[in-house]
Amino acid sequence: MDRRLTPANARAALTLLQGKVEAGRFTTGEAASLIAPVTDLLNQPEGTRDRQVLWGEAVTVIDRHKGWAFVQAAKDGYCGYLPETALGPLASPTHRVTAPATHLYDAPKVQARDLASLSLGSLVTVVEDGGKFARTPQGFIPAKHLRPLDQPLDDAAAVAELFIGTPYLWGGNSRFGLDCSGLVQAALTACGKACPGDSDLQQSVGTALADDAPVQRGDLLFWKGHVAMAVGPDRLIHANGHSMSVAYEGIADCIARVIAQEGRPVLARRRP
Structure with missing residues (x-):
């Protein structure tokens, strides 16, 4: 097992x-x-x-x-x-943080004391809404940084792009640090799609694509120990040790670089 x-x-x-x-x-x-x-x-x-x-x-x-x-x-x-x-x-969350990061405040105003920093993907229970700030049992969060759980986002690549510049962190799952599979999981989860935690497990997500299939936005490309998401036919986004951040890279350039540096070809392509 x-x-x-x-x-x-x-x-x-x-x-x-x-x-x-x-x-x-x-x-x-x-x-x-x-x-x-x-x-x-x-x-x-x-x-x-x-x-x-x-x-x-x-x-x-x-x-x-x-x-x-x-x-x-x-x-x-x-x-x-x-x-x-x-x-x-056990909580009963109603909303998900969909901004890259936000703060939990002790009062519904921008000058209030911040109590905690929350990453995209955090789950909160909104008990009062309707203004600029949503009230939760723990404090107040800017309403525009939240989205009801029953209203998932619809562009996983756009979610991944919110993390541009986030530092690379092995095993990371937050705006404070991400690895390749953490980025993909955060993007798909925000769009209401179940996604495993590690890149080898993520090779079961969606449907398999042929090696010569045209790349579409949101497609996943897998190497041994790594995954990236296409943002267009010629460009991808990934959390990577090469730049030590979440960054864009040309698909052809990335494939050539990884082969040249590490001898690892693309193993699989999936469409979530």
């Missing part, structure tokens, strides 16, 4: 795995939501970052031990460890 998607460790596992894995106990899990702006999802307590989860996203808590929680993210099924302090009760 893929460790990233298997809700089990040596101490506990979800009941759906009973008879399939060995664990100290089996549980139905505990529903919770993130109450920190961005939290690393680690491969083990005090370990390395696999991915990140954002404010308001739901997780199933499988195990708690010595201040750490082993969880499975509702967004993509990814499993890992995060600090218990990042978790709160």
Whole structure:
């Protein structure tokens, strides 16, 4: 089983795995939501970052031990460890942050004290709307930075372009740092399309394209360990270690550069 998607460790596992894995106990899990702006999802307590989860996203808590929680993210099924302090009760979000980043304020005015910085993709519960600021249980957010969950965006490439200049961060999922698969996941999720967390898993998204198929806006190009999104027939956008940022690059130039530097050809093309 893929460790990233298997809700089990040596101490506990979800009941759906009973008879399939060995664990100290089996549980139905505990529903919770993130109450920190961005939290690393680690491969083990005090370990390395696999991915990140954002404010308001739901997780199933499988195990708690010595201040750490082993969880499975509702967004993509990814499993890992995060600090218990990042978790709160399960929320019922109504809106998604669709600006590249925004602030949570303690009052509905631009001069108010900021309480937290939230990235595109964060989930919030709006309890009062109608003005320049939307009120949530935690504070106020500029209304123009939010969109109801039942009104997804319709241009994934345009969402990806909002992140231009964002610094590259391995395993990153926020405006504060992204990797290639984090960028693609953020763009597709904002458009209401389910998307796994890592580039190898994302090769199951949408439909496969022939090598000679004309490139359309939003198409995905995959190399071993990397994914990029087309913004036009000759240009792509990707979070990449070459520029250490989210940047545009010519498709032909990118393919030639990666082959020359790393010997990696394009492995697959998909249309979400």
